[in-house]
Amino acid sequence: MLSLIVFLPIIAGLVILAVPSSQKQIIRIVSLLAALAQGVLAVLIWRGYDPALPGITAGPGGSPLGSFQFVEKIPWISLHLGGFGSLNIEYFLGVDGISITMVILTALISAIGVLSSWTIQKQVKGYFILYNLLASAMMGCFVALDFFLFYVFWEVMLLPMYFLIGIWGGPNREYAAIKFFLYTLFGSVFMLLVMIGLYFSVTDPVTGNHTFSLVAMATQSNYIKDAILGPANVFWRYVAFIVLFIGFAIKVPMFPFHTWLPDAHVEAPTPISVILAGVLLKLGTYGMIRINFPLFPEVFRAGMYVIGIFGAINIIYGAFCALAQKDLKKMVAYSSISHMGYVLLGLAAGNSEGMVGALYQMFNHGTITAMLFLLVGVIYDRAHTRQIEKFGGLATYMPVYAALVTVAWFASLGLPGLSGFISEALVFVGAFSSVTTRYIAMVSVLGIVFGAAYLLWSLQRMFLGQRKPDAAYDLVVGEDGHEHIHFHDWNGKLDLDGRELAMLVPLMLITIFLGIYPMPVLGMLTTSINKLVQVLSPVVMSQM
Amino acid sequence: MHSLIQLSIVVLLLPLLSFVILIFFNRRLPRRGDFIGVGILGTAFAISAYIFWSVIVQTYDPAFRIAWDFTWIDLGNVPGVGPLQIKMGVVIDNLTSIMLAMVTLISLLVHLYSTGYMAGDKNYGRYFAFLGIFTFSMLGIVLSDNLFSIYIFWELVGLSSYLLIGFFFEKQSAADAQKKAFLANRVGDIGMWLGILILYSQFHTFSFEQIYANLAAGKFGLSNGWLTAAGILLFMGCVGKSAQFPLHVWLPDAMEGPTPVSALIHAATMVAAGVYFVARIFVVLTPDALHVIAFTGACTAFMAATIAITQNDIKRVLAYSTVSQLGYMVLGLGVGAYSAALFHLVTHAFFKACLFLGSGAIIHAMHHEQDMRWMGGLRKHMPWTFATFTLATLALAGLPLTSGFMSKDAILAGAIGFAKTEGGGIFYLIPVLGFFSAMLTAFYMGRQIWLVFFGESRTHLKPAEDDHHAAHHAHAGHDAHTDDHHQEHGVHEVSWNMRAPLVILATLSIFFVYSPDPLDGGKGWFMKMIQTPATVVGEANHQIGDLRTPVSTATLAAAVPNVEVPAAEAGEHAGAEKGAHSYADMRQAEIVHAGHAAHFTAIYISSIMVLLGISLAFIVYVFNIIDPEKTAIAIRPLYLFSLNKWYWDEIYDATFIKGSMLLANILSWFDTTIVDGIVNGVATLVRNFAFLNDGFDRHVVDGLVNFTAFTVNTTGAVLRKLQTGKVQTYVVMLLLAVFGYFVFYLTRLIY
């Protein structure tokens, strides 16, 4: 099941490989079908998922079964390294509460991305092959339970992203692409070191030899006492936590490591921005939840407030930067920096409310930001510019677009009734309830106002009022006597066309539904999160 | 589930239904579906009228309360807390049922009125949809039984107000106003949210009941300072929503919206929501928090009144008077005159809605002329409007026989009592400010009446091209129905669907609706039904147990004629009635007692003040004994100070807005220059190191290598001769090699 959902896009990619590159429509349809099939599988997994099983750590008897679901566990690589002993790598997939939502999100966003890639004209074949590879790698990251496998998917993900930005990107694409690539590579190199260190300090309780299994690693009793990252080696455990955290924080992106994001977004084509903001950023926080925190709980508890402070910086700093942007897409990019700050804050809270909020925020941010970038892409297709000053009074002429933008913008600023609100609220509830992050939460509440400020301001400048004299479009009086606007070299539908609606409306419905009744997602989360909070709580640590 | 609960949920959902229908299908429906909005609201009002009837009239019980809730979010078995659910719910008590009836009634009237006022607008259908969602959110606030859902509907009210203020979004001013309103509300909401968080973080619940029970049981884990902070922070929500100083600036700008919207949202209901919320959380407010609230209210009332006297825009005058009246209510709550404040909320809702709708009628008749300086003499042309407007004005000014008189006087009495109880001194500032604002109110309302309705028409005095007027004609389509010539004969009485609401609202501003005794609201049903709940904080003696035990207290409450009795009887009889009237701590009891002692003092002073104000208005505007222009010049600085609204907008613009924009620019510069600069710098550093390394490589390592390289080079030069590129040459070499091996093999073979 999981292998299928992971490798389906790659299969589609191979099929596309066989299609002659002139058959653009066939290529698109093939990848769309693959994405839809993935979606169907995701729904099946969702239906078959049992929210009662906690996950996070091994179930009874140290085996993942009974704790994780849809588990696929077969030996993959087994090398004998002489002095180092033997290297056992497993092909180990499985989902629990914290990955099931991400799996669904990934399937959803991939499908949306394919639809949005319909307008790509340059080297369609290569584009979609890389796209499908990327989709597979992302899905793999979320379901991999073997650290080595996770790392493989993690690295595989980089390359297509690099090319997709570097070839299909905007004018300054090479710079953005190489920046993204180096940043992430920098992070993952450390991850590799920590991974090897962990391998040699963890033994599988069942077989007794070293293992990469994250499930085994998540149980502190599996650590060899005086191994390099064993419980005795406090210093190295701290170092490992920090470098691992940096590796993930780059993906999030967290404050000092965030500068690749605006460049990448501004240069990337719309579907890639959607994927990037919708799924890739989540990988950072997902990695923290899956790997960073449960493997080093005591370090996490020591560093809670630092993470919280960085989260607050992300929230407020991102909001301010967004307030100052002139490029709409850059503004949205900074807004997603700000919103990922909420995730960090919720994680730093370390209690169930906060962590549930953080995970729910990951899901909602995926859908909402995807919506934002799609909407930005819509106007960019028409006007070939994203300068906010170049618009004005659009609401009069593109009512549907204006309405959708309003909903998306309000969802992004956390309006009740839309999903973003609940997650932010839960994050704040959690962060405030935990004594560690209480004051941080009080500061970061400011983010609510400034978030509203930049979003409403851009909304006003672009859609309300009258057309600006130097706007990117002309006013023409149509045959019906009313004034219409006309974009230079755009002869498509003025307002949203069917394809764009097909991309946006589902996301919008999800946002509204989850804003009114969040339990479908939260119900899957809570058990695992409560288990995770237990794992992270000092009580469990003291027991061993 | 109690039948009233079901009905109330129906009431809550009906306007939402209207919103959904109209937002999607208004263009397909006849008349853009306005009848749907009106009809649905009519139904909603009928149901809530039934609720009102069965709660207030049938079960005549001050402690009436039914609630129902359901699990909205289930967080499972949370470590350290245990099973944790976030519940949503509905509560119906006297306050709720009264608010329910009030909101639906005014909303219905505004819907009806708008069918006339907004007729012909190009977004006519959307307008009714927005009214629908606003009513939905407002009812949500009224019905909520927990802080979380109140916060949700709070924000939704903000949203609908945003949408409605910016209804004419082509106007830049409207777009600015809606943004300003939303942001100002957000600032308030932050405080409110933090207050909610403080309470939640201790009790892990949002429900009023559980929070109060826990507080009363003294389970609050943090220091008392936190509790006061919680009260003040929660109050900040009210500051934002009901436009209290210092966040009042958005309300006057909100007048950019259509006038019926101003009547519904920015006079009657939404701004009152803040006061309602403070009343809901009244019991958690510590005395210190109450002091803050009282002073805020007093300042607001006074400041707004001083601003109102110099405004020329008819709607702005009313807006500032709204701010001022809201200040009264907050003041009332602050001083502990709980029921008086809520009484004023209701009465004010009716007469202020009447005033706004009347001004709307005038503006409509004057073809979107809003400046009072160019009106006048409308008395003859619009008798209905004149009558109702005047009646509402008297109520607002607080003359006897009106509803406003009773409520305002009750508040002021409470203020005096409060000052007395708190031991005078600075606290006397509050009643003083209150009375002074009462005088100012009378003055500016008299001025308005005179300028608008009396004298001769001054339309011709108006400067030829007036940007204000042009701005009104700017929003397209809105003038479709108004012929552009606005001579006097264009002025005429408005049609019935705009007149009927005026009449109804005016009727509701007369005293007998509320109390048999025109001089004492305390004798009326309202003050009996709405009674001060026992505080659960401060020096509370924990009587939370019998705070809300309906049945036993019902008969008692019915038996008690009016409010000061329990305080009196509290002295005589045993504490049975204490439970009944729920003065959990003596402080409140004293305040109320002193308030009722000060009842007639308040009446006298306020009547004198009102008469003073009205006579001043007459002196200035009717008999022209004092010429307003000359006065204005005489006290020019004060005049300008008032005319420019105490320069609040300028101050905020200079400090917060400019400041945050500056900060934003600085930070983004920091982002692109410093942070990114560091990143790129590291990259360059690495590259330079690479170059350095390369140089070392070339000069030292290569130095050793070069000799080998040279030899290799020469041999290569020789061997290159053989590289002819001709296949056959290669074949020759190959074969020579083979031949060589062959010979070698043969020699081996031989020897």
Add this chain to the structure above:
Amino acid sequence: MTEQLTTIGLNHYLTISAFLLGFGLFAVITRKNAIVVLMGVELILNAANINFLAFSKFNGGMEGVMFALFVIVIAAAEAAIALAIVINIYKIFKSVDVSSIDSLKE
């Protein structure tokens, strides 16, 4: 000696194939005309065939025969391809002079 000349043994065939091989190599090496080079190749293949068949004849196995068969088939394929290539070369270089085709040089 006469006996050796009159009774036809393995060496006779080997001698013939040796000559064919030598001539073929000579042609491949020295001739400039690509066609003639091809002919040389054919000669070499024939030499090989003769050897195959001779050996299989003189130790009674079938392997040599089969391989000869395959060699013929492959020779046919090779000839076809090679000639096609020659034609292309002629199209491009307007000559079949092998020595003038030295783009392998740089």
Add this chain to the structure above:
Amino acid sequence: MSNPTYTVIFYLFAAITVCSAAFVVFTRNVIYSAFSLLFTFFGAAALYVFLSADFIAVTQVVVYVGGILVLLLFGVMFTNSIMKVQKSEVINIIPGTLLLVGMIGAMLYTFYTTHGWMPSETLLQGSIVERIGFETMSRYVLPFEMVSILLLAALIGAAFLARFDKSSK
């Protein structure tokens, strides 16, 4: 087998083969060499018959004479004007000659000095067509199939290479 006529015929064909091969190599005219190659092939076929591989001989005639030679002639006609004698068409003649003489000499020396050949007493007798068929279908079926695929590929490849190229026109 010391049948004199047999011996004579063998020498005759051997002479035809070798001489025509020499003529192929040494004549300067492509057409001549092509035609004399014909004789070489026939001679070779005859020798195959002597080696009691008559099927191979027939194949040799059919494939080489019928196919390859015709191909070669076509090639010649495509590339040269017929009967034209090309001047200076030999390169590195010295190593060529050396190799020719050396190789042949060395090989003959080897053949006639080594007595390593020990012909088994069971010689290949009679017609072997049936056995070829049997072997082809049983033991050499995989090479057989591979060769057929190779032929197909060669066919397509040749057609592709020598196709009428529009772009060059």
